[in-house]
Amino acid sequence: MNSFTIGINDNEQLTLTVLDYERSPVGDFFDDNWLICEVSIRAGAFRGKFRANLxxxxxxxxxxxxxxxxxxxxxxxxxxxxxxxxxLRISCNNLGHFQINGEAMDQAGIGHRLVFKFSLDQTYLCTALEELSNLIQAFPVRT
Incomplete structure (x- = not known):
């Protein structure tokens, strides 16, 4: 699957899955590089999934x-x-503690908004970085 996950457990987790490019290449940077994504968030008792373009x-x-x-x-x-x-507002201190303060909106500009916060150790980012690298290779910037 073309996705990456940030988080430490099922109660604090964000997964972004790229479904495909929005359209076939036409030679325009913006037209050629939009991705159709699905974002899944688990934050405490809250669960949500929505489509987003990145x-x-x-x-x-x-x-x-x-x-x-x-x-x-x-x-x-x-x-x-x-x-x-x-x-995602991400901060890190010299002990390797990461704080992620996030906001998600189910529709661009007019959607409902979820505000969430995750705390994790740098070791939990290793897998996310590898998954994100694989995602970028699967969906590279078209020039």
Whole structure:
């Protein structure tokens, strides 16, 4: 499956699955690089799943910035895609503790909003980084 998961257990977990490119390539960066995704969130007693469109370049940036945080064990990064349906504010301290504050919206601009928070150790990011790398290889940026 073309997905990656961030989280430590079934009660604190975000899974993003890429279903396909939105359309066949036509030679325009934005038209060619939209992905149809499904986002699944488990946050305490709350469960949700919705479709979202993300750009291939946004997933590449997420991978790059997560890798920097993982390797450097310090800093902050905000994943804020163009459509705004999934926002992740990620911070890390020098002990390898990660805090993820997220917002999810089931429809771009007008949807219902879920606010959630996960805490995890850097070791839980290793698998997510590998899965995200595989996802980027399966759906590369089209130029």
């Amino acid at each position: 750009l291939t370049s946004e997933l590449e940036e997420l991978h790059r910035e997560l890798r920097i945080l993982h390797d450097g064990l310090q800093g902050n990064y905000t994943f804020e895609p163009l459509e705004g349906q999934l926002i």
